[in-house]
Amino acid sequence: xxxxxxxxxxxxxxxxxxxxxxxxxxxxxxxxxxxxxxxxxxxxxxxxxxxxxxxxxxxxxxxxxxxxxxxxxxxxxxxxxxxxxxxxxxxxxxxxxxxxxxxxxxxxxxxxxxxxxxxxxxxxxxxxxxxxxxxxxxxxxxxxxxxxxxxxxxxxxxxxxxxxxxxxxxxxxxxxxxxxxxxxxxxxxxxxxxxxxxxxxxxxxxxxxxxxxxxxxxxxxxxxxxxxxxxxxxxxxxxxxxxxxxxxxxxxxxxxxxxxxxxxxxxxxxxxxxxxxxxxxxxxxxxxxxxxxxxxxxxxxxxxxxxxxxxxxxxxxxxxxxxxxxxxxxxxxxxxxxxxxxxxxxxxxxxxxxxxxxxxxxxxxxxxxxxxxxxxxxxxxxxxxxxxxxxxxxxxxxxxxx
Amino acid sequence: xxxxxxxxxxxxxxxxxxxxxxxxxxxxxxxxxxxxxxxxxxxxxxxxxxxxxxxxxxxxxxxxxxxxxxxxxxxxxxxxxxxxxxxxxxxxxxxxxxxxxxxxxxxxxxxxxxxxxxxxxxxxxxxxxxxxxxxxxxxxxxxxxxxxxxxxxxxxxxxxxxxxxxxxxxxxxxxxxxxxxxxxxxxxxxxxxxxxxxxxxxxxxxxxxxxxxxxxxxxxxxxxxxxxxxxxxxxxxxxxxxxxxxxxxxxxxxxxxxxxxxxxxxxxxxxxxxxxxxxxxxxxxxxxxxxxxxxxxxxxxxxxxxxxxxxxxxxxxxxxxxxxxxxxxxxxxxxxxxxxxxxxxxxxxxxxxxxxxxxxxxxxxxxxxxxxxxxxxxxxxxxxxxxxxxxxxxxxxxxxxxxxxxxxxxxxxxxxxxxxxxxxxxxxxxxxxxxxxxxxxxxxxxxxxxxxxxxxxxxxxxxxxxxxxxxxxxxxxxxxxxxxxxxxxxxxxxxxxxxxxxxxxxxxxxxxxxxxxxxxxxxxxxxxxxxxxxxx
Numbered sequence: 001x002x003x004x005x006x007x008x009x010x011x012x013x014x015x016x017x018x019x020x021x022x023x024x025x026x027x028x029x030x031x032x033x034x035x036x037x038x039x040x041x042x043x044x045x046x047x048x049x050x051x052x053x054x055x056x057x058x059x060x061x062x063x064x065x066x067x068x069x070x071x072x073x074x075x076x077x078x079x080x081x082x083x084x085x086x087x088x089x090x091x092x093x094x095x096x097x098x099x100x101x102x103x104x105x106x107x108x109x110x111x112x113x114x115x116x117x118x119x120x121x122x123x124x125x126x127x128x129x130x131x132x133x134x135x136x137x138x139x140x141x142x143x144x145x146x147x148x149x150x151x152x153x154x155x156x157x158x159x160x161x162x163x164x165x166x167x168x169x170x171x172x173x174x175x176x177x178x179x180x181x182x183x184x185x186x187x188x189x190x191x192x193x194x195x196x197x198x199x200x201x202x203x204x205x206x207x208x209x210x211x212x213x214x215x216x217x218x219x220x221x222x223x224x225x226x227x228x229x230x231x232x233x234x235x236x237x238x239x240x241x242x243x244x245x246x247x248x249x250x251x252x253x254x255x256x257x258x259x260x261x262x263x264x265x266x267x268x269x270x271x272x273x274x275x276x277x278x279x280x281x282x283x284x285x286x287x288x289x290x291x292x293x294x295x296x297x298x299x300x301x302x303x304x305x306x307x308x309x310x311x312x313x314x315x316x317x318x319x320x321x322x323x324x325x326x327x328x329x330x331x332x333x334x335x336x337x338x339x340x341x342x343x344x345x346x347x348x349x350x351x352x353x354x355x356x357x358x359x360x361x362x363x364x365x366x367x368x369x370x371x372x373x374x375x376x377x378x379x380x381x382x383x384x385x386x387x388x389x390x391x392x393x394x395x396x397x398x399x400x401x402x
Numbered sequence: 403x404x405x406x407x408x409x410x411x412x413x414x415x416x417x418x419x420x421x422x423x424x425x426x427x428x429x430x431x432x433x434x435x436x437x438x439x440x441x442x443x444x445x446x447x448x449x450x451x452x453x454x455x456x457x458x459x460x461x462x463x464x465x466x467x468x469x470x471x472x473x474x475x476x477x478x479x480x481x482x483x484x485x486x487x488x489x490x491x492x493x494x495x496x497x498x499x500x501x502x503x504x505x506x507x508x509x510x511x512x513x514x515x516x517x518x519x520x521x522x523x524x525x526x527x528x529x530x531x532x533x534x535x536x537x538x539x540x541x542x543x544x545x546x547x548x549x550x551x552x553x554x555x556x557x558x559x560x561x562x563x564x565x566x567x568x569x570x571x572x573x574x575x576x577x578x579x580x581x582x583x584x585x586x587x588x589x590x591x592x593x594x595x596x597x598x599x600x601x602x603x604x605x606x607x608x609x610x611x612x613x614x615x616x617x618x619x620x621x622x623x624x625x626x627x628x629x630x631x632x633x634x635x636x637x638x639x640x641x642x643x644x645x646x647x648x649x650x651x652x653x654x655x656x657x658x659x660x661x662x663x664x665x666x667x668x669x670x671x672x673x674x675x676x677x678x679x680x681x682x683x684x685x686x687x688x689x690x691x692x693x694x695x696x697x698x699x700x701x702x703x704x705x706x707x708x709x710x711x712x713x714x715x716x717x718x719x720x721x722x723x724x725x726x727x728x729x730x731x732x733x734x735x736x737x738x739x740x741x742x743x744x745x746x747x748x749x750x751x752x753x754x755x756x757x758x759x760x761x762x763x764x765x766x767x768x769x770x771x772x773x774x775x776x777x778x779x780x781x782x783x784x785x786x787x788x789x790x791x792x793x794x795x796x797x798x799x800x801x802x803x804x805x806x807x808x809x810x811x812x813x814x815x816x817x818x819x820x821x822x823x824x825x826x827x828x829x830x831x832x833x834x835x836x837x838x839x840x841x842x843x844x845x846x847x848x849x850x851x852x853x854x855x856x857x858x859x860x861x862x863x864x865x866x867x868x869x870x871x872x873x874x875x876x877x878x879x880x881x882x883x884x885x886x887x888x889x890x891x892x893x894x895x896x897x898x899x900x901x902x903x904x905x906x907x908x909x910x911x912x913x914x915x916x917x918x919x920x921x922x923x924x925x926x927x928x929x930x931x932x933x934x935x936x937x938x
Contacts, residue, residue, distance in 0.1 A: 005887035133528040
């Protein structure tokens with residue numbers, strides 16, 4: 001039975017199932033599913049720890065079908081995108097991918113995502129939020145078509161030190177030649193797939209894009225190909241851990257899209273999120289440029305930074321202060337993790353000026369539940385460089401087999 | 403209460419009208435230590451928030467029928483849950499379309515997005531931006547509801563302070579939202595919705611709340627605010643949610659009455675006031691239809707401004723310009739109501755089996771044009787031939803309204819004029835109005851007519867006669883910018899005090915307006931307590 005046939009009307013079953021749903025359900029030991037972008041997806045298959053180490057030690061497979069995908073086509077596609085996003089799209093060559101953000105006129109981030117150049121006049125924009133309304137508004141005056149293709153494409157992230165070897169076993173001949181952010185086309189027993197050397201783990205890894213009706217076939221072949229090299233399906237908990245180590249931002253955790261903020265001051269600019277390197281002021285006009293030029297001139301009021309937190313208790317949602325006494329509040333933690341690979345207690349945090357400078361010392365207020373008794377700890381934290389984990393192997397081409 | 407020998411017990415305050423605002427005000431004043439008497443013309447309390455049984459074993463919410471705007475602060479401070487008030491949110495809503503399709507609204511965000519996508523993918527995503535912008539405006543307005551509107555022409559410390567408070571809140575919204583506010587308060591609902599949505603059915607569904615209770619069409623400027631007015635409430639902190647009061651809307655009034663009596667207050671039913679008594683420019687009490695006179699140095703009217711000043715006072719006691727402005731205040735009858743006892747649940751051809759969207763507000767107007775045409779009929783002095791209805795079947799959720807398997811249906815109808823072009827309302831015309839509505843509903847439900855056991859049909863004329871609302875206008879005055887804030891009801895008289903000393907207004911004619919909110923009653927009571935130095 002296909003996934004579609006088992007689906008009830010949306011008022012009885014609001015969440016969609018990905019083409020890998022039946023496979024995921026077989027492997028999920030806890031029935032632990034969560035909603036993500038309108039789909040039901042696995043939170044934990046077995047244990048978050050084992051799934052985490054699959055990515056850092058062997059290979060983890062993550063179903064990223066719910067990632068929202070837009071196909072942008074037409075003679076003006078490149079110019080349109082260059083107006084839309086903060087990076088210089090003119091520099092994006094065919095069969096290359098770039099990470100970027102896009103802003104409203106106030107220079108506040110609507111979303112971050114990856115831009116794939118599939119042909120001379122054809123792109124994919126992958127994002128966390130659905131925003132066809134904005135993308136079409138921004139297309140006024142451009143000869144482009146913007147179409148959401150999320151349901152037309154199934155996708156798997158295959159990430160970890162053995163991922164290249166496994167994909168070679170799967171039959172993706174020549175995949176080892178892909179440099180980071182390259183796109184290649186391959187065939188698995190006649191089934192055409194697209195692979196990009198991209199990911200959300202900060203590690204060696206690839207994303208495989210395929211037609212939904214071939215999804216189960218590819219999944220089965222992939223799992224078989226990786227059997228001897230530690231392949232394992234991972235859920236969103238493990239993914240969250242590796243992306244924090246990589247210093248990647250998660251919408252709804254580290255920032256809120258300006259399309260959904262009700263309160264003033266909750267919007268974030270790319271400069272505030274420490275994404276200055278994504279903003280190309282030299283490329284000419286783009287949405288939000290004027291506001292960002294002004295913000296850069298006056299300096300940001302707050303910035304998202306990496307923290308190295310004392311002790312081993314993750315500083316989830318901790319408020320930050322200048323001193324141990326907790327008199328002056330200067331920010332808050334957005335994501336926190338004890339990093340099993342770095343053996344450091346790490347966090348991403350929004351910190352007010354001037355306390356976000358590298359090397360600044362702040363205090364984090366951590367609450368610990370110890371057998372139902374809540375204890376409060378003030379621990380010191382230092383503003384440090386991101387990413388926390390950046391292995392050489394993520395860049396080496398061709399990659400090692402393990 | 404007056405004794406048999408004519409000796410009169412004295413009261414600090416007499417409240418005229420036991421509508422929800424009168425009762426709210428009475429509760430606050432009684433709790434502050436004043437001795438309060440509430441007089442009600444009907445032999446039951448509640449005004450337009452009543453539950454009555456007109457057919458065996460059925461209870462109707464005869465006038466107002468759903469609840470959202472009643473301020474949670476009031477429910478809490480007056481201990482209304484302890485006195486029996488329970489409000490249950492409803493599950494969704496829908497508009498049935500003439501082509502057999504429908505648009506449903508679901509609580510679940512993902513289900514809702516997929517549902518709107520059936521009509522327009524773009525609108526499904528624009529909905530989030532629409533909600534955000536509406537929410538931003540609600541956040542600005544909400545704290546103003548339970549405050550006396552400041553007079554911008556006044557140099558009193560209190561007014562200046564309040565203006566500063568509003569100005570600060572306004573400024574804190576940020577530029578974009580400040581621009582939006584002015585647009586929101588002046589635009590038509592159609593123009594406003596056009597900025598977000600492309601699909602006719604989506605616009606028609608959301609436009610419904612911009613015309614309810616209003617003698618304006620969706621293309622009339624000012625209706626965007628009316629839409630917003632219906633979003634300002636919340637149920638258990640879910641902003642914009644609407645729900646059923648268990649036992650019907652009378653449960654609100656009964657809980658208020660019970661709370662009032664528990665704190666020592668007195669209510670006299672079947673006591674119709676004929677005149678406010680004024681001596682030396684000061685109110686001294688009221689005269690009843692029976693000729694009986696009751697005295698108090700403070701009198702508060704829960705009636706609308708026209709009824710209060712044009713019908714229950716001597717013109718000689720009031721300034722002429724003020725009276726003239728009262729005459730010009732817009733209170734226009736635009737809506738009717740059907741309360742129907744059903745032998746079973748109607749089947750809806752447009753709604754898929756199992757959809758919970760019928761457990762909320764249901765509509766049958768699927769384009770803005772159709773809604774505007776319905777308004778055109780009203781302008782011509784006839785009821786809409788294709789009326790807009792806001793219909794609910796609360797008995798699907800509330801087990802107290804009808805016997806098991808049977809259902810109570812509340813149908814709010816727009817538009818229905820107070821005065822018909824072809825002469826006064828007659829029983830025949832009332833029936834014809836009811837038939838027009840029933841026929842319109844029956845087009846979407848083949849078994850609807852056969853299920854009808856009893857129907858109460860109420861025209862604006864009936865509502866005025868039974869409830870006392872001028873022209874049957876549910877808001878005691880249009881909610882348009884010219885009649886809001888410091889201009890509601892009359893410029894210079896927005897702070898609940900009438901031009902006669904000791905006389906106060908607490909009905910929905912005053913800020914912040916109608917919709918079973920209780921805020922006017924609360925604010926009027928605070929004005930009295932301040933004047934009597936009962937609060938700081």
